Amino acid sequence: MAAKLEGLIGESVIKKNGDKVLTKSLCGKDRIVGLYFSANWCPPCRGFTPKLADFYTNFKKSEKGENLEIIFVSWDKDVDGFTEYFSSMPWLAIPYSDRDKKAKLTKKYKVGGIPRFVLLDGENGKLITTDGFSQLMEDETGKDFPWRIKPFHEMIKGKLLNGKDELIDSNELIKGKIVGLYFSAHWCPPCRHFTPELIKTYEKLKEEGKSFEVIFISSDRSSESFSQYYSCMPWFAVPFGDNRLQLLTSQYGVDGIPTLVMIDEKGSIITINGRTSILLDRNCSEFPWYPKPLDELTQNAALQLNESVCLVLFTEGEDDEIERAKELLLESATKEHQKGEDQELFFFYGGDDEFCDQVRDFTNLDDQNPLLAILDLPEQQVYVCPEKDITKDIVNNFTENYHNNKLTPRPFKASKTV
Incomplete structure (x- = not known):
């Protein structure tokens, strides 16, 4: 869990006085880590924060007090708002300056609005619930905490x-x-x-x-x-x-x-x-619709493309090129798909569907084929692989470099969804 959580929020978080707390110290058996997405400008957040603080303070006084830590993920618009708001909280925070971490966590847990209270298992890093807000509002004493999903x-x-x-x-x-x-x-x-x-x-x-x-x-x-x-x-x-x-x-x-x-x-x-x-899938040919590791980039993928980070290998659309693209992507796509709830990249191959041209135009991609790119529509940016001769190793390395933050994105001008 330590390595996983460090990858999400960094090696350390901070106390109100600025002192650092090592992320790995928050992990372990029976530990729960809460991510509190909130902001000073948000009235519902200011209404919920005292309730969460009461729960946190009371829990800390219990015999299991060491098993819970909360980390504030600020949506404040400036550092002054963050500092003022954080001063009212009894827990830890990601430094305001680390906006990349805030964006990554927001994207990973699909936080579209605040307040949002996400709970993670401190032993294995698995998601317990993204709706700790509603759970606490209905169970203020925490009788059923940490509100694990029931069978x-x-x-x-x-x-x-x-x-x-x-x-x-x-x-x-x-x-x-x-x-x-x-x-x-x-x-x-x-x-x-x-x-x-x-x-x-x-x-x-x-x-x-x-x-x-x-x-x-x-x-x-x-x-x-x-x-x-x-x-x-x-x-x-x-x-x-x-x-x-x-x-x-x-x-x-x-x-x-x-x-x-x-x-x-x-x-x-x-x-x-x-x-x-x-x-x-109106013909129900893919019932019961298990997610697939690899799919074709068509209009059907628009929702996934608009909400997630997607790797696409564009081709000319010839049958042999499409089969080759599937072969090149499948290993990395399957590996990513097996991450389950931790999947960050979704894999597609592009053929001759008109939607591929729309995506290229929208993201200002060249007409080069084959072209390997990672499209991040939520952040309005794209990562382009410079290699023209795509191999499995290139796909694997490109994917790993993305996960290790070794790629540099470029923005594209866009004001709407695909």
Whole structure:
């Protein structure tokens, strides 16, 4: 964990007086490391910080006090704001001057807004939750801290509604099946637009004999709107007002709807991007949509490209060139894919799809082929490999140099997403 955390935040963090604390001293068995993304200018942050400070102070007084440390990741607009705000906190911080670390952590944990409280396992560095904020608001004494995700079959245990207002035992229903948790609401226009698409997919998979069920997790504001919306759905639902609604929403970090979380037969997450998968695979040929280590750069990749750092090997698009590109990328792509939640790079090969030209134009890339590049659209920058004869070793070295911060990016002028 020490090496992993050091790679994220550096070899040390600081106390309020400026003294350094070695990152490795925060790691170990039973240790929990919290990353607190916050800012002085943010009213919700200033409202949450005292609650977090009370929890932290009380925890530190307990017999397990040494097992928790929090690190402030500042979103302040200037060093004065950071200094003033940090002075009110009893924990540690990443120095304000280290903006690269702030950007890296923000990107890794997909922090789109603040306050955000991310918890990591201090022994292995694995993510525990990105929603410590909601967890603490609902559990102010920390009875269930550190709020590790519960087994799916435990969370869903209980009765579910079917379309006839009958109650069905959940675990009997989902035993041995792929499950889609559909977080949605009648008041949400994108939800009402996606629901018919999901119905088509559901019915198609049922006709093909697939072991698949969908469970509606409602965010409706009244039982009437819930009933009206659910009446058009052919699957099952957690009853309106049931405690499991908030539990599942929180445990799976759902902060926007519609969201379709795909769960395998053993209760493990397949993908939290089931909605996008369905829209891009209307024939359901890739059901249940396990993430792949390597894919073609087409319009289907736009969402991934806009949200993540992506390595692309552009080609002329001839069949032999595409096969060669797959061969060159597969080893590095598979290695990266096996990192699971720690995956930082997503791999694509570019052929003759028009979308490749759009991406080149958008990022101001040359027309050279083959061309190996790492595209960082969230940061509006690109890393270009200077080599013209691409080999597996070049791909591997380019990837490793990116991870070791040995590459120099160049910005590209862009004001919108692809």
